Amino acid sequence: MSQDDRALQLRFAAISDVGRVRKDNQDSGYAGPWLLTVCDGVGGAARGDLASSTAVQQLRNLDVAPQPEHTTEEMIGQVAGALHRAHDRIAELVDHDPSLSSTSTTATVALFDGTQLAIGHVGDSRAYLFRQQGLTQLTHDHTFVQTLIDDGRITETEARYHPHRNLILKAIDGQRETEPDLFIVPLQAGDRLMLCSDGVCGVLDDGRIADVLTGGSADYAAVELVRASLEAGSSDNVTCIVADVVEAGEADDGNDEGNDGDETHAEPQLVGAAAELRRRRLFKGHRSGDTGELEPVPGDSDGLDGLPDGAIPDDPLDPEALRYAPRAPSRFLWLRRVLALAVLVGVVWVAAAGAWSWAQRQYFVGVHGDDVTIFRGLNTSFVGIDLSKPYVKTDLSVDTLATYDARQVKQGVTQSSLDDAKHYIASLASRVGTVAGAE
Structure with missing residues (x-):
């Protein structure tokens, strides 16, 4: 595809908030001209923030202009490869510190080439398409309650209050290779994209999300979605990326119709746990009013900005009590099985010896x-x-x-x-x- 064929561009805004309950933000997000991604870390004391940060830092390398004559298959391959590299990078961190073996992260990735998106998805973060006043959920949750919905056993409304609504069936954990959902979404001018962590979609139904996405700029919509999620009682971190699909050249114009005079972004934004946050008060009455909106952040080859390669911050996090992910088998599972078998054999031998001694009398x-x-x-x-x-x-x-x-x-x-x-x-x-x- 030549540059002239890239008829569309993105005008985007990203924001992440620690929320009213959690002490630490384990969400990470990135928005750039060619890439949108949200990762929601899982693990609590096992450093879910580290998992999401590491994944985003690997995925953000996709944010480059597509090569001429690239194919749809190549786009899908790029997304799949980036998710695999995120898996490998988390595996390196676990090898360095086995206490991180329970950490993992969701990942929702949207790679843009000027006409379409290549979507990669693992977990329960979501991507939506708002087109002509209609909202479509692009991704399919990899959760236990989603399987119940698919089987017709519960409704979407019931899923929001299900006791196991946070049980994730797929995540990137560095130990088990997970097959992501991969697909293409054609775009047209006027489309609005929204990526979010479950701190948003877990409390706002499709109707409320559509209401917020109906008007204002991308920046306005992102802020309003976070505000609405907090007011609806979200107990999780809240991360949202909104991107408007516009005709080529419009993304650089901050005064086009519908912009409402708000700030628009053409430079990348890194938010949440992956960024050193610039604190500012946006929500009166909020516990701290923190937001993850940042100045443009240059690329970093390491898993964490501001840290040397391979470094792991040592500030402990409180356990994440409400969220779980599939746990990979223990690294010494074989040894545990051998020991369990030895104990079983010992018990059987003692019982047999006792029975034999009794029989001989x-x-x-x-x-x-x-x-x-x-x-x-x-x-x-x-x-x-x-x-x-x-x-x-x-x-x-x-x-x-x-x-x-x-x-x-x-x-x-x-x-x-x-x-x-x-x-x-x-x-x-x-x-x-x-x-x-x-x-």
Whole structure:
């Protein structure tokens, strides 16, 4: 595609707020001429802010003008590759510090080429398209409640209050490679795009979002969406990116119709945990009034701006009590399984040894060959194996016994001790006038 074919441009605004409940912001966002992305970190004490920051810093490398004659397949490949690199970078951080093994992040990425978007999506952050007064959700949540909605078991409204609404089924965690949703969205002038974390879409329904997106500039809409989310009681961090699709050349004009005199942006914006925030009070009555809107931020090859390569900040975060992500198997799962198997084998062995010791204290009188014999063990068999063996053989033949006694001995007569068994044989012998001797 030549530069002349790029008929459209983006006018965008990004904002992130820590919210009224959380102490720290674990959302990260980036908006540039060719790229929009929102990542929502998961992990609490395991540093969800680090995961989202790292992912955004890798994804923002996509924000370059497309090459001439690029293809749709190449755009999709670029997005998939960037998500894979984010996965690899988080894996490096986990290798450096195993305490981060539970960290992960969502990622919603929109790569723009002048006519269309290549979308990549993992988790429950969302992308919307507002076109001709109609709102369309472009992405599909990878959550437990979404599966219930898809199966028709609950409604969208019920999902907002479901006790497991924050259970994510897919995330970028550096340990398990996740297949993202990848697709193309054609654009036209007049479209408005909105990317957000679940701090927005978790409390605002489609009707409210559409109302806010209906008027004003991108900057105005982004601020109003954050304000509306906080007023609706969002307990999460709130991050929103709004981008207007305009004819080429209009994005640089801050006074075009519909702009309402607000600030517009042609330079990249990095917000949330990925940025060193410039604090300013926007919302009266808000706990701190923090916002993540920034001055343009130059690129940084590292996973975190303002830190040397590989550095991990050591300021601890409070545990994130309300949010969970799929947990990758433990790095030493094989060892744990071996230990569990060893414990199980030990328990079985102790039980078997106890049972064997008890069995060796059991006796019964039976027949071995034609002779009355004292057996040690149990008068039964297990899977074809006798659980007893001859212990004291006598010279008393079973054929000399009375019919009743012979039938009883052939079936086996249990005795409480070896002495009792000998006394029983003596009584049998006395009844036939034979003296039994033990070999």
